[in-house]
Amino acid sequence: MRLARFALLGALVGALAAGPALAQEAEAPTPPAQKWSFSGLFGTFDLAAAQRGFQVYESVCSNCHSMRLLHYRDLAGIGLTPEQIKAVASHNTVPLGLNDQGEPITGPALPSSPFRSPFPNEKAARAANNGALPPDQSLMVNSLPGGPDFVYAVLTGYKEPPPGFNLQSGMNYNEYFPGHQIAMPQPLQADQVEYADGTKATIEQEAHDVVTFLTWAANPEMVQRKQIGVRVVLFLVLMTGLTYVVKRKVWSDVH
Amino acid sequence: MAGLNKSDMKNPVINWIDTRMPVFTLMQREYGTFPTPKNFNYFWNFGALAMIALMIMIATGIFLAMNYVPNTGLAFDSVQRIMRDVNYGWLLRYVHQNGASMFFIVVYIHIFRGLYYGSYKYPRELLWIIGVLLLLIMMATAFMGYVLPWGQMSYWGATVITNLFSAIPLVGESIVTWLWGGFSVDNPTLNRFFSLHYLLPFVLVGVVFLHIAALHITGSNNPLGIDVKGPQDTVPFHPYYTIKDSVGTCVFLLIFAILVFFFPNFLGDPNNFLPANPLQTPADIVPEWYFLPFYAILRSVPDKLGGVVMMFGSIAVLFVLPWLDTSPVRSARFRPIYRQLIFLLVISVIALGFVGAHKPEGIWVVIGRVATTYYFLHFLVILPILGKLERPRPLPESISRPVIGPGGSGGGPLPGRAPAKPMEKP
Amino acid sequence: MAESSASATVAQHGQPDIVSKRDFLKLTLGAGAAIGVCAIAWPFIDSMNPSRDVLALSSVEVDLTPITEGMGITVVWRGKPIFVRHLTTKEYDEAANTPLNQLIEPIPAADRVKPNHHQWIILIGICTHLGCIPLGNKPTDPRGEWGGWFCPCHGSQYDTVGRVRHGPAPLNLWLPPYAFESDTKIKIG
Numbered sequence: 094m095r096l097a098r099f100a101l102l103g104a105l106v107g108a109l110a111a112g113p114a115l116a117q118e119a120e121a122p123t124p125p126a127q128k129w130s131f132s133g134l135f136g137t138f139d140l141a142a143a144q145r146g147f148q149v150y151e152s153v154c155s156n157c158h159s160m161r162l163l164h165y166r167d168l169a170g171i172g173l174t175p176e177q178i179k180a181v182a183s184h185n186t187v188p189l190g191l192n193d194q195g196e197p198i199t200g201p202a203l204p205s206s207p208f209r210s211p212f213p214n215e216k217a218a219r220a221a222n223n224g225a226l227p228p229d230q231s232l233m234v235n236s237l238p239g240g241p242d243f244v245y246a247v248l249t250g251y252k253e254p255p256p257g258f259n260l261q262s263g264m265n266y267n268e269y270f271p272g273h274q275i276a277m278p279q280p281l282q283a284d285q286v287e288y289a290d291g292t293k294a295t296i297e298q299e300a301h302d303v304v305t306f307l308t309w310a311a312n313p314e315m316v317q318r319k320q321i322g323v324r325v326v327l328f329l330v331l332m333t334g335l336t337y338v339v340k341r342k343v344w345s346d347v348h
Numbered sequence: 349m350a351g352l353n354k355s356d357m358k359n360p361v362i363n364w365i366d367t368r369m370p371v372f373t374l375m376q377r378e379y380g381t382f383p384t385p386k387n388f389n390y391f392w393n394f395g396a397l398a399m400i401a402l403m404i405m406i407a408t409g410i411f412l413a414m415n416y417v418p419n420t421g422l423a424f425d426s427v428q429r430i431m432r433d434v435n436y437g438w439l440l441r442y443v444h445q446n447g448a449s450m451f452f453i454v455v456y457i458h459i460f461r462g463l464y465y466g467s468y469k470y471p472r473e474l475l476w477i478i479g480v481l482l483l484l485i486m487m488a489t490a491f492m493g494y495v496l497p498w499g500q501m502s503y504w505g506a507t508v509i510t511n512l513f514s515a516i517p518l519v520g521e522s523i524v525t526w527l528w529g530g531f532s533v534d535n536p537t538l539n540r541f542f543s544l545h546y547l548l549p550f551v552l553v554g555v556v557f558l559h560i561a562a563l564h565i566t567g568s569n570n571p572l573g574i575d576v577k578g579p580q581d582t583v584p585f586h587p588y589y590t591i592k593d594s595v596g597t598c599v600f601l602l603i604f605a606i607l608v609f610f611f612p613n614f615l616g617d618p619n620n621f622l623p624a625n626p627l628q629t630p631a632d633i634v635p636e637w638y639f640l641p642f643y644a645i646l647r648s649v650p651d652k653l654g655g656v657v658m659m660f661g662s663i664a665v666l667f668v669l670p671w672l673d674t675s676p677v678r679s680a681r682f683r684p685i686y687r688q689l690i691f692l693l694v695i696s697v698i699a700l701g702f703v704g705a706h707k708p709e710g711i712w713v714v715i716g717r718v719a720t721t722y723y724f725l726h727f728l729v730i731l732p733i734l735g736k737l738e739r740p741r742p743l744p745e746s747i748s749r750p751v752i753g754p755g756g757s758g759g760g761p762l763p764g765r766a767p768a769k770p771m772e773k774p
Numbered sequence: 775m776a777e778s779s780a781s782a783t784v785a786q787h788g789q790p791d792i793v794s795k796r797d798f799l800k801l802t803l804g805a806g807a808a809i810g811v812c813a814i815a816w817p818f819i820d821s822m823n824p825s826r827d828v829l830a831l832s833s834v835e836v837d838l839t840p841i842t843e844g845m846g847i848t849v850v851w852r853g854k855p856i857f858v859r860h861l862t863t864k865e866y867d868e869a870a871n872t873p874l875n876q877l878i879e880p881i882p883a884a885d886r887v888k889p890n891h892h893q894w895i896i897l898i899g900i901c902t903h904l905g906c907i908p909l910g911n912k913p914t915d916p917r918g919e920w921g922g923w924f925c926p927c928h929g930s931q932y933d934t935v936g937r938v939r940h941g942p943a944p945l946n947l948w949l950p951p952y953a954f955e956s957d958t959k960i961k962i963g
Contacts, residue, residue, distance in 0.1 A: 134610055162425070162428050164830065205830040205831055232622075235618060236618050236619065236621035236622050238618050313432060314438040319609060321609060322608070322610055326602065328806075328810065329602040330602065332598050332803075332810065333595065333598035335802060336803060339591055339799045339800055340591045340594070343587050344588065347386055347583055407818065414821070415821075429825070429827065433827040434821055434825040434826075435820040435823055436818075436820055440818070440821060
């Protein structure tokens with residue numbers, strides 16, 4: 094009787110879980126899973142990759158995409174020294190409030206400044222991009238259902254449209270983007286950046302690096318979180334065992 | 349000296365306080381020596397766990413509020429500032445965010461425990477009703493809390509749920525405008541939701557106190573569902589149940605920690621990483637998982653008002669459950685048919701959960717309607733009839749003598765009709 | 775009473791060695807719980823310390839080139855007004871020549887400025903009496919009898935290097951931590 098009940102429950106859960114898989118097949122192929130330094134319970138960010146990714150962001154993405162939740166000082170999280178951060182910041186011109194005449198002024202960014210935004214506001218961004226708004230990248234990896242794998246797949250998924258595909262003007266064909274039409278032209282090209290550490294800048298390498306950087310940007314607390322988590326879980330496993338033993342002892346005289 | 353308490357406390361300071369205000373005597377009576385049925389299983393942990401979850405939510409919530417800004421222009425960024433710049437802010441936020449889920453898991457299991465072992469029956473009807481009230485307050489708190497980060501799902505969840513009230517004939521639109529404090533979900537709405545989200549947990553604490561007060565009048569139910577016959581059936585609450593609740597607490601915290609530290613966004617919606625945009629609705633609006641069954645009931649009814657009525661009815665029906673279930677036997681262990689049907693109810697609620705997560709198309713509509721129908725059928729039709737038809741198994745003599753002889757007249761003493769025998773009080 | 779009989783049963787059945795073992799376990803458990811509670815308390819406490827964005831603004835750089843002799847400017851550092859004033863030689867000498875026994879808090883003028891930069895006085899612009907902001911940084915402000923600063927709240931007066939000369943303020947104006955990065959640039963904090 095009990096077995097039958099669980100079998101019924103299991104079958105039901107199985108059927109319900111299978112539903113969405115069938116429904117999604119019609120849209121875009123599932124992005125293939127990539128190997129990421131940050132995945133898994135003990136995964137940490139590959140800092141060299143994240144720094145290369147920041148280089149890609151600076152020279153490519155940041156021409157259209159803002160990252161308004163990040164500050165230059167945050168780059169300490171991917172291993173930049175205070176001097177490097179100061180240098181990186183000072184290469185960027187950002188608004189610095191008002192001068193004594195009350196006019197808005199700009200100047201080199203400080204470590205405490207937020208990342209430079211390519212456009213002063215949303216309207217300006219849309220006007221410069223055929224009406225499309227390049228989304229802010231601070232939390233992009235978290236806000237897209239496929240996460241890092243999806244972003245990587247889109248960055249490397251530009252192709253010639255198949256014959257007969259009705260591509261709207263101003264749109265680009267992408268294998269992995271839902272509906273296969275994306276307003277962003279192919280952003281990454283081979284050798285678009287020259288990596289200081291000599292890594293060969295293929296499209297795949299650039300995509301991999303920039304996704305590592307973006308994942309860090311969206312989850313800067315991740316490494317500390319996992320480190321504390323391992324300790325907390327070990328402690329609680331120990332406490333659970335200890336409490337259970339004491340419970341057995343306390344209850345041993347109750348019949 | 350009339351009115352002074354004669355305290356038994358050994359510590360002189362505690363004794364001094366206790367003589368003037370017998371809080372220690374009270375604690376000793378209600379949580380120290382309190383006679384508790386000795387046959388609880390681990391399902392009886394979940395009341396204590398709910399209490400712990402509530403305390404965790406209040407503690408993290410107070411500290412989050414120190415950095416949160418309830419303003420449509422700043423709310424999203426202030427939450428991100430908590431995540432990025434405030435020391436351990438990410439920890440407080442993830443504990444609070446996942447704590448809501450843990451709280452609901454615990455409370456739903458606690459409710460299942462009550463349903464399975466008939467804890468809502470005489471003499472615990474009021475205890476049960478207070479519990480359903482707690483569920484309602486908790487749902488309101490959770491809903492308003494979800495609006496505060498001001499992400500896309502926060503905004504659109506608030507819009508959809510507040511719009512439910514527009515289904516009320518004649519005054520619906522005015523009520524919605526009143527709830528919003530404007531003509532759409534906007535800054536006034538966010539401000540009042542923050543205010544109420546801060547207030548309601550303390551209301552919850554007060555009602556929890558009533559819940560416990562009522563519990564300590566009737567005493568706890570137990571897995572056999574029969575009344576305590578005497579001291580041989582009970583153990584003092586401390587240390588027996590303090591330590592047993594501690595085991596459950598450790599396991600609860602362990603699961604909670606795994607969620608917070610390794611999968612903090614597993615139960616969240618990716619859309620809430622986008623700031624609220626009143627001009628663009630996300631592709632599907634999905635509530636948090638703990639509301640999905642109710643959301644599914646709402647959508648299973650093709651009529652707007654009907655759906656809203658059914659959704660609120662699904663909780664309202666719980667208020668009158670003590671009078672819908674006509675069986676005098678509490679525990680499902682001795683009710684062979686009810687024991688099957690309660691699992692059918694659980695399955696339909698889980699099915700409704702899955703239905704709520706999907707677009708109302710194709711098979712999901714059918715499953716949703718079948719499950720909704722069973723949910724109401726179970727409470728409104730099956731339970732009243734079943735109590736008359738079902739032949740309960742023989743009940744044990746007492747908790748300390750659970751072994752029962754075969755046969756008998758198929759009844760045994762029926763606890764529901766037996767006069768209540770409260771715990772002996774000094 | 776239910777509890778008395780139950781505890782009596784416990785007392786009869788409990789063997790001494792079992793009891794001591796249980797006590798040791800309970801002690802360990804209690805210690806573990808105490809460690810756990812302390813570990814949980816820390817994130818709450820630390821969350822009230824200055825956050826990273828606040829700390830990032832804890833130092834400011836000030837360019838001194840636009841400040842001509844006799845002029846003073848006010849900059850904000852950690853939410854407090856900082857007076858940066860370019861003293862004339864006469865102003866500094868007056869302060870330096872004041873005998874220490876005439877001062878309420880006797881500190882030599884040379885200790886109030888940085889060596890080789892004695893024409894620059896940098897002060898926290900908060901009266902040591904009750905926290906008002908003294909006047910005197912702008913040339914048009916009243917500067918009091920000693921040519922420094924004058925607090926409008928209760929009439930305290932400071933000299934040109936911010937030493938209190940007239941009460942009720944008990945102490946000289948405080949100096950912020952700062953350093954000259956170059957002859958024309960200081961970093962406060």
